[in-house]
Amino acid sequence: MQNIDALIVEDEERLADIHADFVRKNSRFRAVNQAHNLADARKLVHVLKPHLLLLDNYLPDGRGIELLEDLVAGDFSTRIIFITAASDMESCSKAIRYGAFDYLIKPVSYDRLQMSLERFVRFFDSQKTNAPISQNHVDELYNLQSKDFRGDKHTKGIEALTLERIKQVFVSPDDVYTTESIAQALGISKTTARRYLEFCVESRLLRAEISYGHVGRPERIYRKRDGST
């Protein structure tokens, strides 16, 4: 198995050492070097071509996000775990846009960093696989890239009991309801009602239509689909 070269970019030397120690605990990683400012980081990236960069945003001579921009623009295979302070959500959202591998908020939780590193190992290994590219492989790569903790969204937040109550409201296709009438009938909030109703639309129990109700403003109304039970 090929070792993964990691470069740590962090201006606080003490913290950089701790990061390096932590990374080394994982046997697959080699913490090849540390950079304490942006200029050094640039040089080291070009010379060492590391696989992974732990990149802090606040550096004495610039922002880590600039290096991230360069790497995106240039043809580097270096992936980045971007680390920034909670107050700097702007950089964080930028890093997300540039497709950083992961983004951690300072002070870094080492458990979270551990997860991130493990995920990178899997990502790295599956990239190195020489097997012919299959759809499964692509999906797997994509999932690793965009977090492996995506749940099953379809049933998320949907309780069987509430869903059953909504189904009971719709008796015949002639009955028409809005989120308001459902929310009132079931004693739930309108947003919750919307979520359940849309879930029913998605699972083809209900049909959504536009109605130009009172004073001509559009309303979304729901009715039972023909033939659904």
Place this chain on the structure above:
Amino acid sequence: MIARSVSFQTRAFLLLFTVSFVVSLVIGQYVYSRMQASLYEQIGIRARVQAQQIAGLPGVASAVARRDTGALHDLIMPLKAESDASYIVIGDEHALHLMHTEPDVALGSPMQGGDNDEVLHQGKSTISLKLGMHGMSWRGKAPIRDAHGKIIGVVSVGYFQSHIENWNRSQFMPLLALLGGILLALFCCAWVFAQSIKRQMFGLEPLEIAQMVRQREAVFESIYEGVLSIDAQRRITAVNRAAREMLELPQSSEELVNISLDELVLNCPFLQVGPNDADQKDEICLFNSLQVIASRVAIRVDKQVRGWVISFRRKDDISTLSLQLSEVKRYADNLRVVRHEHVNWVSTLAGLLHIKAYDEALKLAQAHSEVQQQVLDYISRTFGNYRVCGLLIGKYYRARELGLSLGFESGCALETLPDALDDVEWMSIIGNLLDNAFDATIAADHPEKKIVLYISDMGEELIIEVADFGCGIAPALRDHVFERGVSSHAGSEHGIGLYLVNSYVKQAAGMITIEDNIPYGTIFSVFVPKKRPGHAEH
């Protein structure tokens, strides 16, 4: 130089007046000389006719033959009194005076002028201008014949030239008066004309106009907005550089003039304006494949629509601008709050370490980032679009800074955004709806400072729902919230957000509903079909 120092109005007037003066002078001279020539001719003929009539009078020939000067005198003097001729002379066959109406001429003396030969020898009636005893005169002569036809004398009827000139002058005076009248009329016309030209040129001198035209051209070319003007038939009359660049027209401005705009920009109802269409401001429309925000203003001359000026710019520019308005502007004042929070946190941490409560310190340190890391992880795994993630993270923290909480309805899910709009436009929709909700919540006095966001693209539509517990929207305002400039908040930057949101949603063939939240507040819901039937964008 005259051209520089004298105003255009004066120059136009002088030119007109001089030309008309010279023309009328030449015409007057010509008419006068023609009149004079014809007068002389007429008088000559009159003199000759009178001479012929006198020669033919019964008694004249016999009196000449008898050389009876007394009878001649009695015959002629009454005629002279009736005639306007200056004098009448009767001579014998040798051109010697037999009778003269002027008393001072001696009878028997030779007739002056030497113009009797033709009459006496060839029997012709003549007209001549000769110097006689009493000065230059026009004279008509006729032979007197006896009963056998033999020429025995001559009748001469004369008009002094000085006499004729007096007549002439009396006729010339009205002509002069007429000419004077015409000149006066020309003077007035020229003045009025010069003034009306000046008025039509907005009181400007030609040089000033030339300078202004150049200046306007330079301004026109230099603006970043695309500007073009068309006439009533929608032919291009002017187009600037920015417009050519945006529409990717390779021709020069001059080459584009007179080309129909309909040929350059296809199927754009906004540009197919008729004379009855109203001006429009900031419409989102499609010029070929370019999305622009365009305005049009009619060019009216005397209340008639003579054409249109159309200005436009790329919609992206404006979207970006609106985004920056809602996003960037607010970060400045947040820093202080964040710093203050941070200092407190570090103090607490330092305190815990000081009392060697290491576990507590570690918990505090991690708790601080943990919540935020969780939010970050939640957002980035729930919403598949990087830009939306970035926006929501920003909004989440913005809400926190404002003392509000942005919650996500469970079941949020977003894989990809429909490509009916680009990312920036989607962000503008979500961002503006959230900003509105924030404002409404801050404005309200309710204890629940909560905004709930729901985004889902699991069905056939993308749903964006923003529910706030804010001040709600007054029923009177509700029908107008999507109009430009309508806002429940004071201040100039409001009133564009919902207008943009509505334009984008419409463009993506979606719809927006507004409902009251329970127990208070408002819910904005956007529904956009993921696939537009039979319509491909981009």
